Amino acid sequence: MxxxxxxxxxxxxxxxxxxxxxxxxxxxxxxxxxxxxxxxxxxxxxxxxxxxxxxxxxxxxxxxxxxxxxxxxxxxxxxxxxxxxxxxxxxxxxxxxxxxxxxxxxxxxxxxxxxxxxxxxxxxxTAPAGDAPVDRLRFGVVSCSNLQAGHFSAYRHLARREDLDGVLHLGDYLYEYAPGEYQARDVVVRPHDPPIEMTTLAHYRRRHAQYKADPDLRALHARVPFVVTWDDHESANDAWSGGAQNHTEGAEGRWLDRRAAAQRAYAEWMPVRYEPGGRLYRRFTFGALAELSMLDLRTYRSRQAAHPLDPAIHDPDRTITGDAQLRWLRDGLVTSGAQWKLVGNPVMIAPVRFPSTLSTEELRALSRLTGPLTGVPYNVDQWDGYTADRRELFAALRDHGVRDTVFLTGDIHSGWAADLPYDPLTYPLNRNSVGTELVCTSVTSDNLDDILRVPPRTVSLGVEAAVRVANPHVRYLDFDSHGFSVLEVAPSRVQMDWFALADRTDPGSAARHTASFTVRAGTQRAVRTWEPLR
Missing domain, CATH: 2.60.40.380 (Purple acid phosphatase-like, N-terminal)
Structure with missing residues (x-):
């Protein structure tokens, strides 16, 4: 650079x-x-x-x-x-x-x-000066923008707003798949270029170029600064430090060569202070109001556990962050002088138990969103599959009395608002929330209703209710919408508004407000509010 x-x-x-x-x-x-x-x-x-x-x-x-x-x-x-x-x-x-x-x-x-x-x-x-009082920050929040699955109307709506200071893209800015491999209910809305799965540097460069040619994405990039991180599809599905679910060693070359190509193209094509061989996780300050820590949860992580009953999910020698990044995150949150500690988090950190009352078809559909479930507690690709790292981080927040920590998350193609209990089995009786998590929907990637081939807000309503009963710390859940979120940070509270597209396959799709949740300063709890940001 x-x-x-x-x-x-x-x-x-x-x-x-x-x-x-x-x-x-x-x-x-x-x-x-x-x-x-x-x-x-x-x-x-x-x-x-x-x-x-x-x-x-x-x-x-x-x-x-x-x-x-x-x-x-x-x-x-x-x-x-x-x-x-x-x-x-x-x-x-x-x-x-x-x-x-x-x-x-x-x-x-x-x-x-x-x-x-x-x-x-x-x-x-530019960001406010480090010690400046700041009355308000507003960010667009997006994730999971699969060009094959629809148009980027979410970006168009954000680009037309006059109130944003920037955009947080929490991962899956682009997808690696070939046409016919992953799209909108099996319909390729816009075929990927090159028309094969990207595995080489030339492939990744061409795919980045195709996404940057989208007029709505170009308009949003030209409007406000982005703060980005990658998840897995910038390289390959369910990536970890030594491989990926969607990578076959030998037939597709060495994983380290493929990852190096993906990271080099990312460094070239993204407006990010990162070059190959450096580190993507980094921190930003916005006056005295907020500090934002952006995570990289793919480069250093241990391989995912084999299944949700695998005792490896509790192994303290396994990691989702890597030791250095976990220390950096923990120490930064504990010593931060900012009021709000925001964390750009590519995969969910809230513990989630999936209820055994769901049907086989519903569990199978959920597993396509979250990874293997088989009706038991954990999604092994999220922090649920690396409980030692999460417990160490949560213990630091609890033991040091850190307040006003909000994780901002993508990945799971659904909208969530959740408290973060240190001990979820006794929550909320013990009132031991160490923070909150707000999860944006996908821009275009398939959701639960798409996988089940049902109309939105039909079957998913029962699934959402069952998940919330099994997880009382989950305050909000929307398994069906595609769109974007807007986050406001103010001294008294953080609020996220969710907006859903009418039709992701329509380049002119309208968008409507669907929900808003607020975290009041000092409360460590997400509470529904009925008024969107003005």
Missing amino acids: FRAGGVAAVAAGAGAFGGVAVADTGPFAHGVASGDPLPGGVVLWTRVTPVADAVPGSGAGPEVRVRWEMALDEGFRNVVARGAVPTGPARDHTVKVDVTGLAPGTWYWYRFHLGGAASPAGRTR
């Missing part, structure tokens, strides 16, 4: 931000993006196509220098930073600049130039 200090400058030039991607993008067909906002800096991203044959993943095309500029106004009359960055086929003609020397809590506009062509203009925002 190229790092650039802020340089005062003034430049003439036209440019405007209209809230949607500009149609005539010339060599900037994949748009612009920003991410990882700090009080004094932000990452800027684009990809250029300098000649016709320099297509993503081809390894073709010349080395070029791409110019960039940042301004305080959308007309670029008050330019505050500028520079030039080399790129070429070695990094798939992507450009990533870590701009520093910026003012905290400030909106900026940015754009790139190649020759006489200018990119669409993007808008971004």
Whole structure:
């Protein structure tokens, strides 16, 4: 990643931000993006196509220098930073600049130039100063955006909002499957490119390029900064440190080579302060109000347990985080000076027991969402399969009296609000919640009603009720919706609103508010509220 200090400058030039991607993008067909906002800096991203044959993943095309500029106004009359960055086929003609020397809590506009062509203009925002009082933060929250399963209308709705400081993407930004392997109720809405399962660097680059060509995703990236992490589908389903469920050693090459290719393409194509060989888990501060810890729960984890009755799920030598990341997370939460401790968490941490009263068909459908169930307590791909790590973390929160910890989670294609009991078997009588968890739905990936081939809010209602009876700390559950969430963080409370798409296969789908839950400061409990954010 190229790092650039802020340089005062003034430049003439036209440019405007209209809230949607500009149609005539010339060599900037994949748009612009920003991410990882700090009080004094932000990452800027684009990809250029300098000649016709320099297509993503081809390894073709010349080395070029791409110019960039940042301004305080959308007309670029008050330019505050500028520079030039080399790129070429070695990094798939992507450009990533870590701009520093910026003012905290400030909106900026940015754009790139190649020759006489200018990119669409993007808008971004730096984080508030570390000790600044902050009245409010708002983020879009999304996960599980499978292009084959639908259109990204969720991104379009978020891009049209005027109140967001950024977007949290909690994983499964893209999917590895070939056409016909995973889509919308077995209907391929938009076939993946390349038309095979991605396993090589060229495959991963092409797939990233296809997703970045989506107009709704480009519009949202150009609107606000993203803070991202990966889950499994950025490489392969149910990935762990030494392999993945959707990887066959030998037939698909060495797992470490495939993972390296996936991580390299991710570093190239995402607006993230990460390069291969570094670490993805990282922390952001937003004044005195909030601190956000983003986790990587795939790179260091032990292999998933064989089944839910496997005693390995309690083995203290197995880990979902890796020892170093768990210490970093635990110590950061315990010593944080921020009021709200937010955790970007790719897979659910709340303990969940699946009721034995469900039918075989319902359990089979749930297992497709969560991993093996067989009617017993644990989903072994989530923190439920690594109980020693969770217990150590929860014990630290309890023993140090840490308050106002909220885990923000994706992965499971459903909406949840849950308390986090230290001892779920006696909850809520013991009132020992150490935090809360808010889980966003999938943007497009199949949910329970899709798997069962039933209308939304029919069979799932009984399943949800049974799960909540078996898990009194679960306050809200929606197994059917596709869409997005909006999170507000304020001194008095955190609130998440859930929004559901009318039809994920419709590029113009409407969205409606379905639920809101609030965590009041100091309570460690999620409570339903009937008023969405205004």
